[in-house]
Structures are given as structure tokens and as C-alpha cells.
Amino acid sequence: MALAAVAALALAGCGGGGDDKDKTPSGGASGTGAGQTVQLPKLDGQKLQVVAVWTGPEQEAFTKVLKEFEKRTGATVTYTPTQDAMLNYLGTKIAGGAPPDVALLQQPGALAQAVSRKWLKPVSADAKAQLTKNYPKGWQDLGAVGGQQYGVYFKAANKSLVWYNAAAFEAAGAKEPKTWKEFMATAETISASGVTPVSVGGADGWTLTDWFENVYLSQAGPQKYDQLAKHQIKWTDPSVKDALGTLGELFGKPNLIAGGADGALQTEFPASVTQTFTGDQPKAAMVFEGDFASINIQQTKAKIGTDAKVFPFPAVGADAPVVTGGDVAVALTDKPATQALLTFLASPDAAGIWAGQGGFVSPNKSLDLKTYPNDVQREIAKALVDAGDTFRFDMSDQMPQSFGGTPGKGEWKLLQDFLKNPKDVAGTQAKLEAEAAKAFGQS
Structure with missing residues (x-):
């Protein structure tokens, strides 16, 4: 709960903070706007497919991150937005022999399930070095399963x-x-x-x-x-x-x-x-x-x-x-470009591109807070980074996707029903328990 105290102090002054984009550094991809902090290999001719749930302004922002990766490496990246039930999408693609190279999952539970199904590749030594350098241990641990590092939490959220x-x-x-x-x-x-x-x-x-x-x-x-x-x-x-x-x-x-x-x-x-x-x-x-x-x-x-x-x-x-969330990048293929992208996403260079556009908070402690476009977002990001390892991750994201992360099913659907009929507390509890027991039993 230390994050709650940090956030309360940090946000106390947010109400009067004005938009001050004139203070944001311009140019460069890194958090300081002063050049590159991670070296990437030349990957001319290699092609990557990346999938995530982002559409609209978020897709536009992430596309700029991928464009910078293309510029530095010579690789060609195709981005495909997909539905929230990411495991279902990946399962279909894998069964068809055409998995994407990199996926961004929204649930630690989905990460664990994907590992158990042997879909994912561990991160490379270069990616792990960036994680060790730039991330608190708590965020590294969220991307690991059984002591093996599989994911890079690129985008985080303060959901409180x-x-x-x-x-x-x-x-x-x-x-x-x-x-x-x-x-x-x-x-x-x-x-x-x-x-x-x-x-x-x-x-x-x-x-x-x-x-x-x-x-x-x-x-x-x-x-x-x-x-x-x-x-x-x-x-x-x-x-x-x-x-x-x-x-x-x-x-x-x-x-x-x-x-x-x-x-x-x-x-x-x-x-x-x-x-x-x-x-x-x-x-x-x-x-x-x-x-x-x-x-x-x-x-x-x-x-x-x-x-x-x-x-x-x-x-x-x-x-x-203070509840946090996040999107974790994982590798589904062994291409050198796949691991290079994970290495890039673990760096302050990649985080700085989206951070400067707003609507983004990174757990990357090496990202210069000046990169964020206004005082409000700087304070929110500072609270997240200063908290270190003391935070609580989104509960539904920790659960099997069939219960905590599927539109029209499980917890999502039952809480929608509760919104319509909030007097039925006992009935809602019974239905939630039945669905949770089923999902955890299958998982």
C-alpha cells in the first residue's frame, strides 16, 4: 500500500498544474531527447508482425514507436490490432501455422497460460539486460514464469x-x-x-x-x-x-x-x-x-x-x-528481429516516444520524467516509479482469461448484469463464484 501514500502525495498538487507541453524535450526517441541509449542490430529485409489491442490514438502512438524501430534496424514491422481475448486470437494463428512475432498481452494470467501452452520464447540476454537496468524487480517478476523471463512490460497504468x-x-x-x-x-x-x-x-x-x-x-x-x-x-x-x-x-x-x-x-x-x-x-x-x-x-x-x-x-x-495494469510484450518466434524489438521496448528510447504524446505511463525507471507532456502525467508516472515493487496489479488480469478477460463472459458480463440489477448482491456473488471455479479448474 506504499504506492497509495505516494500517489496521494503526488496527486495532491495535480489539480492546479497546467498543460506545459512547451517544457517537453523535442527530437530524439529517448527519455532525455538526447539520442539513443540502446544499440540495435541491422535487420535489413526482416519482417515482423506485432499484435496488440490498441486502436485509435493508442494505435497511432504505438505505430510511431514501431517506425523508430524500423528506422534504426531496417526491419519492416506490420501492426495488427486485435480483440481483447488475445489468447483465443493467438491460438487460432498458431493452429494455422502463422503466429505473429510479438504480441502484447494484457493479463499476467494470459502470460502464464501462453507459457504453459509452450507458445512463447524466453527473452534474449540483451532484452534481459535492458530489463535489469531499467525496471524495478516487481515489474520484471510480472513478466517471468517459473523463474524464466518471458515478457517486457512496455506500457503500465495507474488505474486508481x-x-x-x-x-x-x-x-x-x-x-x-x-x-x-x-x-x-x-x-x-x-x-x-x-x-x-x-x-x-x-x-x-x-x-x-x-x-x-x-x-x-x-x-x-x-x-x-x-x-x-x-x-x-x-x-x-x-x-x-x-x-x-x-x-x-x-x-x-x-x-x-x-x-x-x-x-x-x-x-x-x-x-x-x-x-x-x-x-x-x-x-x-x-x-x-x-x-x-x-x-x-x-x-x-x-x-x-x-x-x-x-x-x-x-x-x-x-x-x-492504487491498482495498476499493463501490457507485456512477448516473443512467439525465434527471429533476431523479434528479440531486437523486445530489447527496444525495454529501453527508455521506446518508452520516451509514446510518453511524449500522452496517454502513457511507463514502469521504466530510466525514462526522464520531463518527457511526459504535462505536470499531471509527470506526477502520475513519478508515483508509479517511486513505488518500486510495492503495488497491486489489476485483479482480473491475474485470473484466467476466460473469467477475467473475455468480452461478454465471466466477470465482465456478470458485473454488467450487476450494473443493471445492483440489488442482487447474493445472486451476483454465486454466479461469480461458479464462473471463477470453472475457469480456475480448467486453468
């Missing part, structure tokens, strides 16, 4: 943030809440001012797992969190009942959610962000999600740090929660 429309808060006379009780009171205050307080991207089930995890970590504590993540306690545990009951305080009041439950379930994550910061009459005043929401905010006219501000997810229990 609430972004808010400063004008809507000011008009309502609302202040940044620090506790769940204050959060609910703030929501009622904003509602009374004529603005719907909370935007929820319920069409994407993963956003609802993030709501649950933040409430659960703060209310039940890290030990219970770790136990539930490993299915060492059941979803029928009283701690889950308490967390669902707390979430129900918000989900059970349609006037507090943009469009009510039905509207939220038709709203995808990007729209849940942009509708909070679009126009003189936004559809909501607040939206909960990670630092990556900033890239969606940048699609509006709102300026981060001025029009769009942020506060830590409110404390439900004694401490405010």
Missing part, C-alpha cells in the same frame, strides 16, 4: 484515478473527495446543480472490474485482494458482499450515472471520457479510469490540468487504493 470537469465542479461548488462517503456526497451535490455526476463506460466490461477492484482493495485490504485474485477465497466471501454493496450505492442511483444503467451499458470507454469534457453542457462531471484516459481527453478541447483535473480514487477503507 478519477478525472473531472473543473468547470462542472466549480459551478456546483464541489471539492475533490478523499473518501467514498465524500465521493457520494459530491455526486449528489453535482446532481443537484443540474449535471449528471458520473460517466461509466459499461459497454466495456473491464471498466466495471476496475470499479470493483478499487473498492475491494481499499475496503478488504491487500491480503484479501491477493487471496481473491488467486481464488484462495471464494467470491461468496463476505468481503465481496461488502464491496458489491458499496458499488451498489452508486449503481443503484440511476440519476447519478450518465444515461442510467442502460445508457452506461451502451457507452464504450472512450466515449465515457470524451462526453465528460465535451461542450458547454457535458453529459457528466466525473469519469473513473486510469492515466490512459488522458489520451481520450486530448481528443476534446479540454486542457489537462486546467479544464480536466484528477484526484485519487477515494478511500473506502483506511487507505486509498
